[in-house]
Amino acid sequence: MPTFQAPKGTFDVLPPASARYERLVSRFAGLVGRAGYGLLVSPMFEDVEVFRRVGESTDVVRKEMFDFEDKGGRHVALRPEGTASVVRAYVEHRPQAPFKAWYVAPHFRHERPQAGRYRQHHQVGVEALGSADADLDVEVIALPAQLFRELGLQRIRLRLTSLGDDTCRPAYREELLAYLRERQDQLCDEHQGRIEDNPLRVLDCKREACRTATKDSPRMLDRLCDECAAHFDRVKAGLDALGVTYDIDPTLVRGLDYYTRTTFEFEAQALDSSQNGAGGGGRYDRLAEAMGGPPTPGIGFGLGIERILLACDAEGVFGVPETTLDVFVIDTTGGETARDLTAALRAAGLRADRAWDNRSWKAQMKAAMHSTAALAVVVEPERITIRTLREKGEAETVDGENVVDQVRKRLA
RNA sequence: GUGGCUAUAGCUCAGUUGGUUAGAGCGCCUGGUUGUGGUCCAGGAGGUCGGGGGUUCGAGUCCCCUUAGCCACCCCA
Numbered sequence: 435m436p437t438f439q440a441p442k443g444t445f446d447v448l449p450p451a452s453a454r455y456e457r458l459v460s461r462f463a464g465l466v467g468r469a470g471y472g473l474l475v476s477p478m479f480e481d482v483e484v485f486r487r488v489g490e491s492t493d494v495v496r497k498e499m500f501d502f503e504d505k506g507g508r509h510v511a512l513r514p515e516g517t518a519s520v521v522r523a524y525v526e527h528r529p530q531a532p533f534k535a536w537y538v539a540p541h542f543r544h545e546r547p548q549a550g551r552y553r554q555h556h557q558v559g560v561e562a563l564g565s566a567d568a569d570l571d572v573e574v575i576a577l578p579a580q581l582f583r584e585l586g587l588q589r590i591r592l593r594l595t596s597l598g599d600d601t602c603r604p605a606y607r608e609e610l611l612a613y614l615r616e617r618q619d620q621l622c623d624e625h626q627g628r629i630e631d632n633p634l635r636v637l638d639c640k641r642e643a644c645r646t647a648t649k650d651s652p653r654m655l656d657r658l659c660d661e662c663a664a665h666f667d668r669v670k671a672g673l674d675a676l677g678v679t680y681d682i683d684p685t686l687v688r689g690l691d692y693y694t695r696t697t698f699e700f701e702a703q704a705l706d707s708s709q710n711g712a713g714g715g716g717r718y719d720r721l722a723e724a725m726g727g728p729p730t731p732g733i734g735f736g737l738g739i740e741r742i743l744l745a746c747d748a749e750g751v752f753g754v755p756e757t758t759l760d761v762f763v764i765d766t767t768g769g770e771t772a773r774d775l776t777a778a779l780r781a782a783g784l785r786a787d788r789a790w791d792n793r794s795w796k797a798q799m800k801a802a803m804h805s806t807a808a809l810a811v812v813v814e815p816e817r818i819t820i821r822t823l824r825e826k827g828e829a830e831t832v833d834g835e836n837v838v839d840q841v842r843k844r845l846a
Numbered sequence: 847g848u849g850g851c852u853a854u855a856g857c858u859c860a861g862u863u864g865g866u867u868a869g870a871g872c873g874c875c876u877g878g879u880u881g882u883g884g885u886c887c888a889g890g891a892g893g894u895c896g897g898g899g900g901u902u903c904g905a906g907u908c909c910c911c912u913u914a915g916c917c918a919c920c921c922c923a
Binding site for chain 2: 439498541545550552557640699709711737741742795797798799802803810814
């Protein structure tokens with residue numbers, strides 16, 4: 435047993451398994467890059483107040499932040515979610531709107547770890563600021579749907595709702611609060627004393643008590659103001675037009691308080707654990723103001739890389755790629771030729787590796803088999819041969835002067 | 847944060863009511879065989895049994911603590 439191990443709730447991803455991370459991120463980068471989103475790099479810790487703006491009543495802020503005082507006495511926190519940092523950066527730099535950015539970043543939450551739930555996990559996501567256009571909601575929601583399709587995932591369910599805005603939500607909130615107060619003693623223990631914080635959360639409670647008590651509660655979707663209703667209708671129509679299927683779920687409440695209007699969540703149904711949320715997001719038209727900036731509408735999402743990969747495992751798609759090398763060099767003459775030839779092959783743009791330590795022919799050949807290379811170049815005192823590694827074939831003796839060209843020819 | 851289960855070789859796991867040098871398969875290393883590599887044969891390396899304490903003549907096995915993982919709650923990505 436090693437003396438040290440990765441801290442609780444964290445993990446290492448080693449090659450070759452890590453190749454899936456690489457490929458997933460590059461797929462995502464390609465997808466959102468084609469849609470006009472540029473990479474945004476931001477610090478993985480911020481003034482703790484930046485994250486507090488996402489909502490004081492949320493678990494993320496109340497009990498899951500990795501926060502500490504730095505040597506200058508500043509109270510900072512490791513990023514628990516992605517949107518706050520991006521909106522902070524937007525407000526700080528005031529880029530041209532609409533501003534469309536994507537990110538890939540570690541996220542930290544101090545929770546009890548479980549499969550699919552970690553203290554450090556990784557998300558890819560996008561944020562689009564400066565437009566309230568419902569068609570932007572459609573674009574943003576369609577991106578993860580397209581990603582999942584490209585990965586080959588079948589069993590992803592999109593849940594969708596609207597939380598209203600400042601025009602209609604306050605009245606609804608009061609109505610719901612009144613409804614809940616009448617039934618306060620019927621709610622579960624957790625929510626009996628917490629309905630004032632965020633009454634919407636009670637609707638999402640999984641406990642039987644809350645479920646029955648709120649069965650006939652008023653629904654935000656029935657109380658949307660005209661503008662919000664029109665916005666939501668356009669979002670639905672847009673998704674329909676793009677062939678993105680969804681389920682309207684009026685009980686959907688996301689973990690963050692900043693959402694307005696459109697919110698959504700992608701559920702990986704292949705995962706039977708309760709950690710089956712693959713990603714989610716929504717509109718946050720008041721967050722820029724809360725961050726001290728000008729009123730700026732915005733919408734975005736975050737996707738959990740580990741959750742997506744777990745879902746891929748469960749559906750048997752997007753496995754670790756087989757071949758990562760073109761050619762493997764074996765040298766039984768001392769190693770100088772391997773050193774020079776490998777360098778030449780790489781300079782020619784081929785993926786090449788070699789055996790080390792001047793081992794036996796058999797040991798080097800074994801290493802070549804493990805390498806996943808398609809071809810081996812075998813350097814022996816009297817000749818140089820090219821051999822196939824993945825299927826049977828005759829060794830082909832090659833001229834020492836043109837090894838690179840001949841390898842290239844064989845690969846073509 | 848609450849509760850339950852688990853921890854033995856690089857990996858997957860055996861290990862009796864506590865008993866003497868802790869095992870297997872796979873993987874790894876060496877040699878032989880093979881069509882100079884995938885087969886087969888022989889040999890070898892590798893474990894303070896997660897860590898600490900206790901009970902006992904004796905602990906991988908029983909007890910306590912601790913660390914980590916898993917599961918449920920909770921929450922979410």
